[in-house]
Amino acid sequence: MKEKNFIQIIKNTLNSDYIGDDCANLEDLGIVITQDSLVEDVHFVTKYITPYELGYKSAMVNISDIAASGAKPAYLTVAISLPADCDEKFVEEFYRGMKSGAKEAKIVGGDITGADKIFISITAIGKTQGRKISSRKNAKPGQKVVVSGIHGSSAAGLNELLNAGKRIEDKFTKAHFMPEAQLEFSKKIAETINYDYAMMDTSDGLLDALSTIACESRVKISVDFSKIPYDKDIEKFTDWQNLVLYGGEDYGLVAVLEGKDTSGMIVIGEVKEGCGVEILNGNCCEILSRKDIEKKLYSHFGENHEN
Amino acid sequence: MKEKNFIQIIKNTLNSDYIGDDCANLEDLGIVITQDSLVEDVHFVTKYITPYELGYKSAMVNISDIAASGAKPAYLTVAISLPADCDEKFVEEFYRGMKSGAKEAKIVGGDITGADKIFISITAIGKTQGRKISSRKNAKPGQKVVVSGIHGSSAAGLNELLNAGKRIEDKFTKAHFMPEAQLEFSKKIAETINYDYAMMDTSDGLLDALSTIACESRVKISVDFSKIPYDKDIEKFTDWQNLVLYGGEDYGLVAVLEGKDTSGMIVIGEVKEGCGVEILNGNCCEILSRKDIEKKLYSHFGENHEN
Numbered sequence: 001m002k003e004k005n006f007i008q009i010i011k012n013t014l015n016s017d018y019i020g021d022d023c024a025n026l027e028d029l030g031i032v033i034t035q036d037s038l039v040e041d042v043h044f045v046t047k048y049i050t051p052y053e054l055g056y057k058s059a060m061v062n063i064s065d066i067a068a069s070g071a072k073p074a075y076l077t078v079a080i081s082l083p084a085d086c087d088e089k090f091v092e093e094f095y096r097g098m099k100s101g102a103k104e105a106k107i108v109g110g111d112i113t114g115a116d117k118i119f120i121s122i123t124a125i126g127k128t129q130g131r132k133i134s135s136r137k138n139a140k141p142g143q144k145v146v147v148s149g150i151h152g153s154s155a156a157g158l159n160e161l162l163n164a165g166k167r168i169e170d171k172f173t174k175a176h177f178m179p180e181a182q183l184e185f186s187k188k189i190a191e192t193i194n195y196d197y198a199m200m201d202t203s204d205g206l207l208d209a210l211s212t213i214a215c216e217s218r219v220k221i222s223v224d225f226s227k228i229p230y231d232k233d234i235e236k237f238t239d240w241q242n243l244v245l246y247g248g249e250d251y252g253l254v255a256v257l258e259g260k261d262t263s264g265m266i267v268i269g270e271v272k273e274g275c276g277v278e279i280l281n282g283n284c285c286e287i288l289s290r291k292d293i294e295k296k297l298y299s300h301f302g303e304n305h306e307n
Numbered sequence: 308m309k310e311k312n313f314i315q316i317i318k319n320t321l322n323s324d325y326i327g328d329d330c331a332n333l334e335d336l337g338i339v340i341t342q343d344s345l346v347e348d349v350h351f352v353t354k355y356i357t358p359y360e361l362g363y364k365s366a367m368v369n370i371s372d373i374a375a376s377g378a379k380p381a382y383l384t385v386a387i388s389l390p391a392d393c394d395e396k397f398v399e400e401f402y403r404g405m406k407s408g409a410k411e412a413k414i415v416g417g418d419i420t421g422a423d424k425i426f427i428s429i430t431a432i433g434k435t436q437g438r439k440i441s442s443r444k445n446a447k448p449g450q451k452v453v454v455s456g457i458h459g460s461s462a463a464g465l466n467e468l469l470n471a472g473k474r475i476e477d478k479f480t481k482a483h484f485m486p487e488a489q490l491e492f493s494k495k496i497a498e499t500i501n502y503d504y505a506m507m508d509t510s511d512g513l514l515d516a517l518s519t520i521a522c523e524s525r526v527k528i529s530v531d532f533s534k535i536p537y538d539k540d541i542e543k544f545t546d547w548q549n550l551v552l553y554g555g556e557d558y559g560l561v562a563v564l565e566g567k568d569t570s571g572m573i574v575i576g577e578v579k580e581g582c583g584v585e586i587l588n589g590n591c592c593e594i595l596s597r598k599d600i601e602k603k604l605y606s607h608f609g610e611n612h613e614n
Contacts, residue, residue: 003419006389006398013402014414024415026382026432029338033415035384035430039422042388075333077342079428081349082313091313095320108325108333108340111428112310112317115346121386121418121428123342125333 020216022201023069023126025133031074032126032133034065040118048161051090053177054120055097061203062124063103064181064251068201070134070190071126073105073183078122081115103183131190134199139217139256145269146262148185148253150175150229151206155247156237171231175250182253189255199255204297205246209254210269211277211293217256220274225281227268245279246297327523329508330376330433332440338381339433339440341372347425355468358397360484361427362404368510369431370410371488371558375508377441377497378433380412380490385429388422410490438497441506446524446563452576453569455492455560457536458513462554463544478538482557489560496562506562511604512553516561517576518584518600524563527581532588534575552586553604 011019018024023032038044038058049057059076066073078098082090098107105124157176160168167173182201189199198217200209206228214221230244237243256271272278277293279286288296318326325331330339345351345365356364366383373380385405389398405414412431464483467475474480489508496506505524507516513535521528537551544550563578579585584600586593595603 003421005395006419009395009398010402010419013399014406016414018413018415022416024382024384026415029336029381029432029434031336031338033382033384033430033432035386035416035428036418037386037388037420037426037428039388039420039426041423042421074336075331075340077331077340077430079342079344081344081346081426088312088316091316092320095317099321106325107321107323108331109329109342111343112313113344113346114310114349115424115426116348117423119344119346119388119422119426119428121342121344121426123340123384123430125336125340127336 021069021136022065023071025069030128032066032069032071032128033123034062035121035123036062036065037119037121046118048167049177051093052097055094056101056178058120058122059098059101060179060181060251062122063101063105064201064203066124066126067181067183067186068134068199068253069126070131070186070199071128072131072187073103073124074127075125076102076105076107076122078107078110078120080110081113081119083116083118084114086118132193132197134197136198136200136213136216138196138198139213139219139221139271141219141271141273143256143271144259144262144267145210145221145223145271146255146257146265147229147268148182149202149250150231151202151250151252152230152234152240152244152247154179154249155243156234159237159243179249179251181251185253189257193257193261197255197257199253202250202252202254203248205248206252206254207245207277207293208248208297211288211290213254213256214275214277215290218275220272220276220278221269222272222278222280223269225279227266229266328376328443329372330378332376337435339373339376339378339435340430341369342428342430343369343372344426344428353425355474356484358400359404362401363408363485365427365429366405366408367486367488367558369429370408370412371508371510373431373433374488374490374493375441375506375560376433377438377493377506378435379438379494380410380431381434382432383409383412383414383429385414385417387417388420388426390423390425391421393425439500439504441504443505443507443520443523445503445505446520446526446528446578448526448578448580450563450578451566451569451574452517452528452530452578453562453564453572454536454575455489455573456509456557457538458509458557458559459537459541459547459551459554461486461556462550463541466544466550486556486558488558492560496564500564500568504562504564506560509557509559509561510555512555513559513561514552514584514600515555515604518595518597520561520563521582521584522597525582527579527583527585528576529579529585529587530576532586534573536573
């Protein structure tokens with residue numbers, strides 16, 4: 001995983017305290033900021049995704065990062081580089097989709113240039129306005145793990161697509177191309193919790209989020225598979241349990257809170273002393289290190305998803 | 308100029324008040340924000356620019372946009388997409404350069420992904436902190452046009468490069484690869500002027516800046532060529548006057564102020580009723596519409612510069 005090495009080099013070169021969570025928390029300004037790119041033939045192929053969906057999803061992945069921080073999405077800037085064959089219709093549909101994916105956040109600027117392939121890079125700003133901002137380092141033994149959203153549907157949609165070589169118009173495809181950021185869940189937690197807590201989105205899979213929080217907080221997270229919310233129809237796919245655990249791009253949220261604060265929420269596990277992630281599944285208890293999980297994420301889905 | 312059409316479509320689709328200046332002024336947060344991309348083989352070629360210079364210049368072009376707004380550069384986020392053959396050394400040098408180009412602004416986050424070609428997109432945030440923020444719409448008849456920086460050197464460096472097919476190590480090359488944002492000039496104006504004023508950087512050439520301000524403010528700008536600061540050694544180049552007027556990437560600043568506020572500054576012209584730009588050059592007075600200037604910018608330097 002070359003990019004992980006690069007991130008370490010960047011941290012060393014910049015010697016910055018900010019690099020770590022998806023969002024940087026700029027306390028002096030009362031904002032969080034995040035930037036994410038989508039590259040043609042790495043993160044998407046135009047054969048499958050419509051310009052509207054591409055715009056929607058580009059905005060939404062950044063809105064989801066803001067939701068994971070607990071802040072309120074406020075502004076977006078958008079840089080897009082386009083090949084010569086992208087026409088006015090593409091641009092209009094892309095920006096219509098982006099406006100929809102941005103929800104209440106306003107698109108306030110950006111840049112447009114030429115390129116051989118489509119490059120999209122979006123920056124999102126969230127206002128903290130008295131909300132408590134999360135960090136992956138905050139999970140503590142004894143706390144409970146809660147989730148929002150359902151897991152595995154987006155990866156199931158991607159699987160269908162790659163197997164068929166064309167779009168299958170069903171709920172899994174929709175989950176893949178038009179995911180929803182968990183803004184209500186985020187707001188509820190960030191406005192009510194008054195201690196440091198951990199929260200992260202499941203953009204790279206539920207187990208990626210759980211193991212990252214476990215690793216950054218130096219704890220073990222124990223999860224009961226039967227408690228994880230997923231669409232029952234996913235069981236028709238071979239390997240469906242891996243879709244639920246390791247499939248990315250559902251943009252659910254995982255948070256780690258004191259038990260007293262989890263009423264009405266979906267609790268899937270708890271935090272223990274130790275490290276890594278433990279999955280209870282019927283009579284089986286699988287214990288996975290961060291390295292095991294990275295290997296599984298990579299072997300199931302590759303470093304980058306093509307959709 | 309296809310990108311100009313696209314910007315109009317984007318404005319129509321988003322129906323946003325913010326799109327216009329390089330920076331969006333987010334008054335509720337006390338910040339301005341800008342985002343700019345650099346694409347391999349469109350804005351640069353790795354044959355000529357070093358990774359350090361590429362990092363430096365990527366940061367600097369965004370710092371210059373913040374300077375043009377009058378705000379104080381505060382934070383940067385950086386998204387970079389890299390082909391598989393970019394190694395650790397490239398990443399380290401690129402970020403070292405970027406840290407240098409960012410000046411006092413802190414690099415607080417971003418994204419790193421794979422791609423076929425290098426794609427860099429940087430977002431910069433400036434704090435307004437009581438400074439007066441510029442807009443291209445603010446020039447008024449009777450006001451004076453002032454500039455900072457020297458003009459044409461960067462384009463001369465690019466010319467040398469393209470003619471020789473290799474780097475010529477001289478002051479023009481340096482101006483092209485390691486330009487300086489005009490932070491002191493920006494600060495002085497933004498901290499002392501107490502009325503709405505216009506300011507813009509010369510990233511796309513001096514006449515691009517002058518004609519954009521003229522067009523957005525619905526005025527005519529009259530400039531005396533003999534007052535424009537440039538390096539005398541540029542006169543060795545054929546077509547040197549066009550380099551001074553139309554050459555991009557010097558990252559100077561142009562501001563339009565009341566005459567009483569220009570003491571100690573380089574005044575190159577004044578604002579009149581009318582539209583377009585008027586260049587006094589010896590006995591000749593050339594009158595250029597925005598369209599004439601766009602055509603000249605395009606024919607001299609193309610829509611995108613390769614450097």
